[in-house]
Amino acid sequence: MYKQFLITTVILAFLSVNTKAQGITGKWIAPGNVVIQFYEDGQTFNAKQISAETEKDKIGNNKLVAKGLRVTSTNVYEGTVIDPKDDKNYKGTFIINKQGNQLELKVKWGFMSFKEIWKRDK
Numbered sequence: 001m002y003k004q005f006l007i008t009t010v011i012l013a014f015l016s017v018n019t020k021a022q023g024i025t026g027k028w029i030a031p032g033n034v035v036i037q038f039y040e041d042g043q044t045f046n047a048k049q050i051s052a053e054t055e056k057d058k059i060g061n062n063k064l065v066a067k068g069l070r071v072t073s074t075n076v077y078e079g080t081v082i083d084p085k086d087d088k089n090y091k092g093t094f095i096i097n098k099q100g101n102q103l104e105l106k107v108k109w110g111f112m113s114f115k116e117i118w119k120r121d122k
Helices: 002-022
Strands: 026-030 034-041 044-051 064-073 076-082 089-096 102-109 112-120
Touching: 034 064, 044 076, 064 089
Parallel strands: none
Antiparallel strands: 026 034, 026 112, 034 044, 044 064, 064 076, 076 089, 089 102, 102 112
């Protein structure tokens, strides 16, 4: 009985840590202390800007900043990234590091590209 309890506890602890480290859902801090909330929407994920510190960035509060994100491989999500300042759409990729505490955003438009590192909000 004790052995079965111990094994169950270890498995549940592993799954809870593993799930948190790999999922994109939750709050992330983008450069400039902009807070982005990722959430599941059916088979895809979306993200909304929920707060910002500067008046310039507050324009994007409550706006969708990513939509239709799909898991393409472990810890990699691809979909549409939306610039909250002008509502333009770009192809984007979000990659979560192995520790689950950093998110790398890669955006491409034409021959140009852009990269940014976000941190998971605690």
